Amino acid sequence: MERFDLSIANVTGDLPEGARKEQGISLAIGFFDGVHLGHQEVVRQAVALAREQGLVPAVMTFDPHPRAVLGQGSEYQTVLTPLSDKLSLLSELGVEAAYIIKFDRAFSEVTAERFVQTLINPLGVKATTVGFDFAFGYRGEGKAETLSLYGNGEIQVQVVSPVFLEGDKVSSTRIRDRLAEGECQEATHLLGRPYVIKGEVVHGDARGRLLGFPTANLSSEQSYVIPRSGVYAIHIDVLSESGDCENRYNGVLNVGYRPTFDAPGGALKLEAHLFDFDGDLYGRQLALTFRSFLRAEKKFESIDQLVAQISSDSARARDLFSVS
Numbered sequence: 001m002e003r004f005d006l007s008i009a010n011v012t013g014d015l016p017e018g019a020r021k022e023q024g025i026s027l028a029i030g031f032f033d034g035v036h037l038g039h040q041e042v043v044r045q046a047v048a049l050a051r052e053q054g055l056v057p058a059v060m061t062f063d064p065h066p067r068a069v070l071g072q073g074s075e076y077q078t079v080l081t082p083l084s085d086k087l088s089l090l091s092e093l094g095v096e097a098a099y100i101i102k103f104d105r106a107f108s109e110v111t112a113e114r115f116v117q118t119l120i121n122p123l124g125v126k127a128t129t130v131g132f133d134f135a136f137g138y139r140g141e142g143k144a145e146t147l148s149l150y151g152n153g154e155i156q157v158q159v160v161s162p163v164f165l166e167g168d169k170v171s172s173t174r175i176r177d178r179l180a181e182g183e184c185q186e187a188t189h190l191l192g193r194p195y196v197i198k199g200e201v202v203h204g205d206a207r208g209r210l211l212g213f214p215t216a217n218l219s220s221e222q223s224y225v226i227p228r229s230g231v232y233a234i235h236i237d238v239l240s241e242s243g244d245c246e247n248r249y250n251g252v253l254n255v256g257y258r259p260t261f262d263a264p265g266g267a268l269k270l271e272a273h274l275f276d277f278d279g280d281l282y283g284r285q286l287a288l289t290f291r292s293f294l295r296a297e298k299k300f301e302s303i304d305q306l307v308a309q310i311s312s313d314s315a316r317a318r319d320l321f322s323v324s
Helices: 017-023 037-053 083-092 112-123 144-150 172-180 184-191 303-323
Strands: 006-009 025-029 056-063 097-102 125-131 156-160 196-202 216-219 230-239 245-256 269-274 285-295
Touching (some): 025 037, 037 125, 037 156, 144 156, 172 184, 245 285, 269 285
16 A cells, blocks of 8 residues: 555454454544534444444544645634544444544645545445535545545445434534634534643643632643633543543633733733632643633733623622532
8 A cells, every 4th residue: 555644543442453454444524623413424324334344434534634734724723623623432332443644745736546546445435425525636626426436446435414403404614603702501502512722731820820810721732623712610530540520510610811900912822710719730631521601801900800700700700600
């Protein structure tokens, strides 16, 4: 097989590559940013085909985002689901293996024919499942029917129709737009789960503790889409080294630039206040689950006004969680 920058992730257990090729693969193909309701339907149909035909349920995806590499929008430097999150979500849907292609300029120039004949066919793919708007190869020349053509008629191709919610198509762009407006509840509906950002607790200036509301300052090496600046009601999961949840707390999160204290042009910060928690979280990994947007970020004229507003935000979040 011609050399591609391809890695293989066994997302559920150990599955030797030879077993895959001998058994055959049912492959869902796509970037799947967000693994939203539309993506989930593509993956579920690929998994269903695998079970029907005795194939290995697998996914082929790309990293980083193709549009970021091709300069088709600065917003694509961030993603709804970094690769590690994506693999975890795919595993929950029944995927057993993920073929991850490093997307770069050179790969963007690979023709559709070369892609199928030197990558898809040698992997032992027997069935593919793709979305309705699927395109691949140089300048998107390849379509669903192209997979069958260059697969010599030996690859079953299944095209999944778009999923609609409240009259509009579910898409990663629609979810990004909702998060940019702070509409995390609608984003939850489109994703099929709440939006989550993970990161490590780092040292801040300890100002929150002095105000009576200690905060965990989150830093992430992953390029998450950050929702609209403001205050949110959130769940905070304290994660173990293996990534499992050790403890869950309710709390509030400020996303923004702290205009009351910091000059304009500073770095965006994520500062979470955990309700009913007293301890040291420095160096720990947290998962922040966005539940409800409370208010926009604003500059306060005094510290007393800020403390009163944080108290009000916290009380409102507690009320929300008490009825949810």
